[in-house]
Amino acid sequence: MTRLAFIGGGNMARSLIGGLLKTGVAPATISVAEPRAEGRQELGRDFGIACYAENRLAAAEAEVIVLAVKPQVMPSIHGELQDLLQRQRPLLISIAAGVRLDQLERWFGTGLPIVRCMPNTPALIGAGATGLCANGRVSPAQKAQAQHILDAAGLTRWIDDETLMDTVTAISGSAPAYFFALVEALEEAAVTQGLPRETARALAAQTCFGAGRMLTESGEDPAVLRQRVTSPHGTTQAALESFSADGLSRIVARAVAAATRRGVELAAELDAQP
Numbered sequence: 603m604t605r606l607a608f609i610g611g612g613n614m615a616r617s618l619i620g621g622l623l624k625t626g627v628a629p630a631t632i633s634v635a636e637p638r639a640e641g642r643q644e645l646g647r648d649f650g651i652a653c654y655a656e657n658r659l660a661a662a663e664a665e666v667i668v669l670a671v672k673p674q675v676m677p678s679i680h681g682e683l684q685d686l687l688q689r690q691r692p693l694l695i696s697i698a699a700g701v702r703l704d705q706l707e708r709w710f711g712t713g714l715p716i717v718r719c720m721p722n723t724p725a726l727i728g729a730g731a732t733g734l735c736a737n738g739r740v741s742p743a744q745k746a747q748a749q750h751i752l753d754a755a756g757l758t759r760w761i762d763d764e765t766l767m768d769t770v771t772a773i774s775g776s777a778p779a780y781f782f783a784l785v786e787a788l789e790e791a792a793v794t795q796g797l798p799r800e801t802a803r804a805l806a807a808q809t810c811f812g813a814g815r816m817l818t819e820s821g822e823d824p825a826v827l828r829q830r831v832t833s834p835h836g837t838t839q840a841a842l843e844s845f846s847a848d849g850l851s852r853i854v855a856r857a858v859a860a861a862t863r864r865g866v867e868l869a870a871e872l873d874a875q876p
């Protein structure tokens with residue numbers, strides 16, 4: 603079985619590890635480096651995996667290393683791993699938003715096989731969505747290996763043009779938060795009208811779940827599903843007309859552009875570092 607190390611044991615590493623274990627991957631094949639003692643304790647307790655304070659200890663013997671630290675931390679971790687990486691030549695998988703393949707090659711070594719990917723937190727329950735992009739050093743077998751790891755987290759799609767990875771981040775990496783925000787807004791609106799909060803939340807959350815399942819399981823166009831809810835001159839039409847009058851499409855397009863731009867900026871900020 604592939605030996606897998608995570609550098610950084612935060613939210614996203616938890617989500618990916620949770621997804622992997624649910625598909626039957628043995629806990630003994632996964633190790634994590636996490637500087638926070640509390641984080642290590644939680645990961646060990648929840649998943650039964652080996653946790654280390656030092657990156658080198660977690661990465662020792664790994665065939666695949668998942669870089670799961672914040673983009674700003676990425677340039678600072680290569681020093682401690684460099685000789686190990688040159689000796690072991692593992693497949694590196696970065697999940698950091700914005701961080702480009704050429705930056706990873708510069709920091710970790712130009713000869714290394716590297717996959718840049720963008721998963722999302724529903725990976726924790728196997729319902730994630732991940733875009734992946736490989737550098738020229740990644741062999742077909744390693745590509746399959748990366749896909750296998752991310753398939754455990756849910757749906758995967760390869761992206762040929764790396765510049766589109768920031769768009770992927772904007773429409774799936776960050777997007778669970780958009781749906782959570784919509785449910786929060788629905789809940790608030792219902793509470794304002796007098797519905798008990800618990801009832802409002804349960805109804806809104808289940809509706810989000812149901813709509814998501816219909817979208818992914820029916821194979822039908824979202825517009826068709828929308829039309830089926832929308833009776834002529836009914837309640838849904840009234841709501842959709844209100845959304846339209848307030849410029850929902852424009853609001854969403856602007857938000858996606860802002861997230862995409864922020865991905866590009868994150869990489870530029872790292873380029874600007876001494």
Ligand SMILES: NC(=O)C1=CN([C@@H]2O[C@H](COP(=O)(O)OP(=O)(O)OC[C@H]3O[C@@H](n4cnc5c(N)ncnc54)[C@H](O)[C@@H]3O)[C@@H](O)[C@H]2O)C=CC1
Nearest residue numbers: 610611612613614670671672673697698699721722723775
């Ligand atoms: N949270 C999300 O929904 C998603 C996050 N990402 C990306 O995943 C990466 C991690 O994000 P999160 O898990 O949300 O952040 P997080 O802050 O929860 O996790 C990062 C972990 O790295 C640890 N860390 C800090 N310095 C370290 C070092 N020198 N060596 C090893 N570990 C170190 C921190 O203690 C922390 O537990 C980011 O690059 C982010 O862009 C990608 C997709 C979705």
Ligand SMILES: O=C(O)[C@@H]1CCC=N1
Nearest residue numbers: 698699771775776777
């Ligand atoms: O907000 C962020 O920067 C990270 C990347 C995608 C989701 N969370």
